Amino acid sequence: MAVYTEVSDEALTEFLALYDVGSVVSFKGIAEGVENSNFLLRTTKGQFILTLYEKRVAAADLPFFVGLMEHLSRRGVTCPQPVRNRAGEALGTLAGRPAAIVTFLDGLWIRRPNVRHCAGVGEAMARMHLAGADFSLRRENALSLAGWPPLFHAAEAQADSVAPGLRDEAATELAFLAARWPNRLPGGVIHADLFNDNVFFLAERLSGLIDFYFACNDAFAYDLAICLSAWCFEPDNAFNVSKGQALISAYERVRRLGDDEVAALPLLARGAALRFLLTRLVDWLNVPAGAKVAPKNPLEYRDKLRFHQRVRSAADYGLVR
Numbered sequence: 001m002a003v004y005t006e007v008s009d010e011a012l013t014e015f016l017a018l019y020d021v022g023s024v025v026s027f028k029g030i031a032e033g034v035e036n037s038n039f040l041l042r043t044t045k046g047q048f049i050l051t052l053y054e055k056r057v058a059a060a061d062l063p064f065f066v067g068l069m070e071h072l073s074r075r076g077v078t079c080p081q082p083v084r085n086r087a088g089e090a091l092g093t094l095a096g097r098p099a100a101i102v103t104f105l106d107g108l109w110i111r112r113p114n115v116r117h118c119a120g121v122g123e124a125m126a127r128m129h130l131a132g133a134d135f136s137l138r139r140e141n142a143l144s145l146a147g148w149p150p151l152f153h154a155a156e157a158q159a160d161s162v163a164p165g166l167r168d169e170a171a172t173e174l175a176f177l178a179a180r181w182p183n184r185l186p187g188g189v190i191h192a193d194l195f196n197d198n199v200f201f202l203a204e205r206l207s208g209l210i211d212f213y214f215a216c217n218d219a220f221a222y223d224l225a226i227c228l229s230a231w232c233f234e235p236d237n238a239f240n241v242s243k244g245q246a247l248i249s250a251y252e253r254v255r256r257l258g259d260d261e262v263a264a265l266p267l268l269a270r271g272a273a274l275r276f277l278l279t280r281l282v283d284w285l286n287v288p289a290g291a292k293v294a295p296k297n298p299l300e301y302r303d304k305l306r307f308h309q310r311v312r313s314a315a316d317y318g319l320v321r
């Protein structure tokens with residue numbers, strides 16, 4: 001359960017007094033996620049999510065995230081909306097952390113996605129890419145190539161305690177990607193963490209996207225590469241090419257990939273797998289005392305990385321031309 005920071009009744013009451021959200025009916029920590037502290041807030045006016053932003057979210061980036069959720073919603077992407085307080089502010093401070101209240105989104109995230117879910121996320125992601133085109137703020141991807149060495153150095157001394165040889169494997173991949181990482185691909189605003197726990201469905205219909213706190217400006221195809229790993233592997237870490245095909249072809253029905261993006265996809269997928277391997281490794285080795293969180297398994301992403309290293313072209317992901 002991700003609660004890193006506890007909120008006292010007094011602090012909550014003082015914080016909510018600034019808002020017009022009614023009075024509290026219940027308030028509980030949410031047993032999911034690993035990045036921020038999230039609470040389900042029920043009031044006499046409805047349900048909300050209260051988030052305290054933790055270590056990977058820089059306070060200076062919050063206006064980008066808040067503005068993006070509002071922008072995307074205006075462009076028809078269903079996502080949580082920041083609730084502004086009586087002073088018109090969407091961001092505040094609670095228990096010493098930057099904090100915000102957002103609207104509650106109906107739907108469930110899918111534990112075992114099928115090809116139709118993969119198609120749903122491909123289409124929604126492409127629509128999000130187009131909807132972000134005229135968003136005025138920019139944010140560099142802090143967890144792209146330049147962000148990986150600090151993560152690696154934070155974990156390397158203990159990496160082999162998680163799996164023998166893991167340190168060298170990550171170091172070799174880091175050097176490989178540093179020599180080849182593409183930087184001229186078509187880009188714009190990407191979600192950068194569109195895992196299955198960040199996409200809600202009602203039955204098999206996608207009902208909305210959440211958790212925009214890694215969103216940034218980067219290559220569109222990198223977002224797709226993240227989703228290939230997050231959506232298209234089976235529990236035994238075998239890649240399911242039908243899911244890959246469903247994801248990519250649904251994406252392409254809305255936004256066709258250029259030849260440069262197609263060629264770069266295997267490399268981007270390696271980078272994406274390394275990114276999640278490294279963040280998971282750092283988190284696995286550094287669970288803060290008292291935090292209620294279940295860190296995610298870094299080795300899942302080592303295995304996915306090994307798959308992407310064997311891929312020869314985007315056809316191996318099911319891309320049809």
Ligand SMILES: Nc1ncnc2c1ncn2[C@@H]1O[C@H](COP(=O)(O)OP(=O)(O)OP(=O)(O)O)[C@@H](O)[C@H]1O
Nearest residue numbers: 002030032033034035036049080103104105210211
């Ligand atoms: N707006 C919302 N509406 C409904 N439920 C939400 C909303 N925001 C968050 N949740 C619930 O809280 C959980 C955790 O939220 P979120 O994914 O934002 O946390 P996180 O710590 O940033 O997670 P991650 O590990 O994916 O980065 C979600 O899986 C969902 O169950």
Ligand SMILES: N[C@@H](CCO)C(=O)O
Nearest residue numbers: 035193195276280296
């Ligand atoms: N979605 C990420 C957590 C957020 O960085 C993971 O599964 O590792």
